[in-house]
Amino acid sequence: MQSDTTTAIRLMEAFAERTGLGSAAASQRYLWTDAFALLNALALYRTTGERRWRALAEDLIAQVHGVLGRHRPDASRTGWLSGLPEQEGARHPTRGGLRIGKPLPERGPGERYDERLEWDRDGQYWHYLTKWMDALSRAAAILGEPRHQAHAIELAEASSRASCRARRRGRRWA
Numbered sequence: 001m002q003s004d005t006t007t008a009i010r011l012m013e014a015f016a017e018r019t020g021l022g023s024a025a026a027s028q029r030y031l032w033t034d035a036f037a038l039l040n041a042l043a044l045y046r047t048t049g050e051r052r053w054r055a056l057a058e059d060l061i062a063q064v065h066g067v068l069g070r071h072r073p074d075a076s077r078t079g080w081l082s083g084l085p086e087q088e089g090a091r092h093p094t095r096g097g098l099r100i101g102k103p104l105p106e107r108g109p110g111e112r113y114d115e116r117l118e119w120d121r122d123g124q125y126w127h128y129l130t131k132w133m134d135a136l137s138r139a140a141a142i143l144g145e146p147r148h149q150a151h152a153i154e155l156a157e158a159s160s161r162a163s164c165r166a167r168r169r170g171r172r173w174a
Contacts, residue, residue: 005047012040012056021059029067030101034060035131042135042142057139061148064132065093068101072122075105082158094155097124098132129159 015037020027038060045053069089071077080089082096089095102122107113133152140149 005044008040008044009048012037012044012053016056021056021063027063027067028101029064031064031068031098031128031132032100034064034101035128035135038064038132038135038139042138046142054143057143061136061139064098065151066090068098069093069096072099072105092151092154094151095158097158098129098155099123100125100128124159126159129155 015021017023017025019025019029019037038057041053041057041060044050045057069082070080079086080093080096081099082089082092084092084095099122102120104117104120104122106121106123107118133155136148136152136155140146140152
């Protein structure tokens with residue numbers, strides 16, 4: 001095995017252990033990092049053929065959707081961001097978007113903007129979401145799992161509705 005692949009394996013094993021993928025550690029999800037980790041796991045699966053990387057990719061997707069597709073534990077609301085009932089939300093975990101996983105909650109209505117705190121606030125950021133959409137699309141192709149493409153499309157639809165607002169002759173369009 002080439003040294004680059006060996007290095008990637010060591011880094012991914014450490015990432016998995018540290019963030020609760022296949023380990024006893026608490027799950028720590030952060031959408032930007034997780035998107036790159038998913039791409040790495042997929043590349044290792046294709047390069048090595050080892051099923052453990054496929055399993056890691058599937059576990060990562062499940063954890064991201066199960067954690068970041070739901071309201072924060074410290075939020076007043078509970079359940080899926082989409083508002084769907086539990087079982088339907090589990091089938092469509094990206095329909096309401098995904099949080100990015102930062103430590104502080106979003107700024108509340110009427111809460112004063114604080115540039116220092118804003119970097120640590122959770123929410124849904126377009127560039128994070130598009131990175132996850134890309135990773136899911138690649139997972140669908142590499143793993144032969146169409147549901148991942150369906151989740152990428154649902155995320156694109158949800159984030160487009162929320163992010164792309166314009167006015168044309170007094171009516172909203174996206």
